[in-house]
Amino acid sequence: MIIASNFKMNHTRKSTQEFLDKLSTVSTEHTIRVYPPCTALCANPIVGAQNGYPAVEGSYTAEIGLRQISEFGIDKILLGHSERRQFGESQEFIARKFDFYKNENFEIMYCIGEPLEVRKQSKEAVIAYLKQQLQGIDLEYERLIIAYEPVWAIGTGVSATIEEIRSTHDALRELTNKALLYGGSVKLENIAQICAIDNVDGCLIGTASWDVDNFIEMIKRV
Ligand code: 13P
Numbered sequence: 001m002i003i004a005s006n007f008k009m010n011h012t013r014k015s016t017q018e019f020l021d022k023l024s025t026v027s028t029e030h031t032i033r034v035y036p037p038c039t040a041l042c043a044n045p046i047v048g049a050q051n052g053y054p055a056v057e058g059s060y061t062a063e064i065g066l067r068q069i070s071e072f073g074i075d076k077i078l079l080g081h082s083e084r085r086q087f088g089e090s091q092e093f094i095a096r097k098f099d100f101y102k103n104e105n106f107e108i109m110y111c112i113g114e115p116l117e118v119r120k121q122s123k124e125a126v127i128a129y130l131k132q133q134l135q136g137i138d139l140e141y142e143r144l145i146i147a148y149e150p151v152w153a154i155g156t157g158v159s160a161t162i163e164e165i166r167s168t169h170d171a172l173r174e175l176t177n178k179a180l181l182y183g184g185s186v187k188l189e190n191i192a193q194i195c196a197i198d199n200v201d202g203c204l205i206g207t208a209s210w211d212v213d214n215f216i217e218m219i220k221r222v
Contacts, residue, residue: 001195002145002179002202003219004033004109005209006050006078007040016040019212020047026216030202033109035078038064048076048109051084054100066104076107080133082151095136107143109204113184116152119164127171139176146180147204148172153184155207160184162197169199188214192221 011019016036023032023046035050036042053063069077079101080094101108112133114126130148138144148168153160160168160182169180182194183204191203202222209215 001222002031002033002181003222004147004181004202004204005035005215006081006183006204006206007034007036007210008050008083008206009037010210011036011040013040013042017042019215020044022212023216026219028219030219030222032219033076035109038068041069041072041074043072043074047072047074048078048107049074050078050081052077052079052097052101054097066100070104075105076109077101078109078111078147080111082111082113082149082154091133091135098137102138102141102143105143107145108141109145109147109181110137111147111149111183111204113149113151113154119150119152123167123171126168130168130172131175134175139178141178144176144178145201146172146176146178147183148180149183149204155185157185159186159190159194162193165194165200166197169197173199186218188218188221191218195222 032046034046035048049069052069053060053065055065057065057067079097112130114129118125118129150160165182172180179201181202181204182200186203186205187208
């Protein structure tokens with residue numbers, strides 16, 4: 001299983017270091033990933049960047065590119081998160097980022113997920129929506145991980161139901177053989193059950209992962 005923590009805009013350099021130090025004392029067979037904010041990136045094999053501009057460097061105010069990310073020896077990145085899409089990142093732009101970091105042989109945690117109005121329409125509408133978010137993405141890319149994160153389940157405390165996760169992951173499995181993570185209100189109480197679903201290869205966790213003790217306990221429950 002792949003158990004990943006997306007810090008979003010939480011934690012500082014100092015608290016990220018404390019988090020990673022404590023996490024390093026835990027031995028687990030699972031693959032762990034941590035995506036801190038860019039100010040807290042550090043040389044650690046489990047750390048990835050939350051975002052990256054599709055260029056080595058240049059005049060892109062407030063962005064970070066390959067030069068800044070790889071200074072830490074980091075070769076992992078999270079792309080396509082719904083919070084970035086809500087800020088206006090188009091599918092075309094995300095696909096450009098994907099291509100850029102793919103060409104640099106990064107491990108890419110690629111996020112997709114539908115809004116509530118699409119989920120309310122039908123299962124078919126959800127799959128059609130997710131397929132749009134996979135446009136321009138090489139589903140054969142060796143270092144690709146896909147995270148299915150329904151927008152309505154993110155940060156709401158209400159995760160998708162087991163059946164919703166199962167049917168969506170089954171449909172995604174028909175498109176790719178890459179690892180499929182679920183994200184959206186994953187917590188201590190539901191992580192074991194979610195990870196036990198066929199075609200769920202792990203979880204991408206926000207809120208419940210920011211406390212290191214809780215994150216460690218979640219890893220242990222999987
Ligand atoms: P929550 O776990 O807070 O719902 O966030 C999920 C997420 O967006 C991870 O990328």
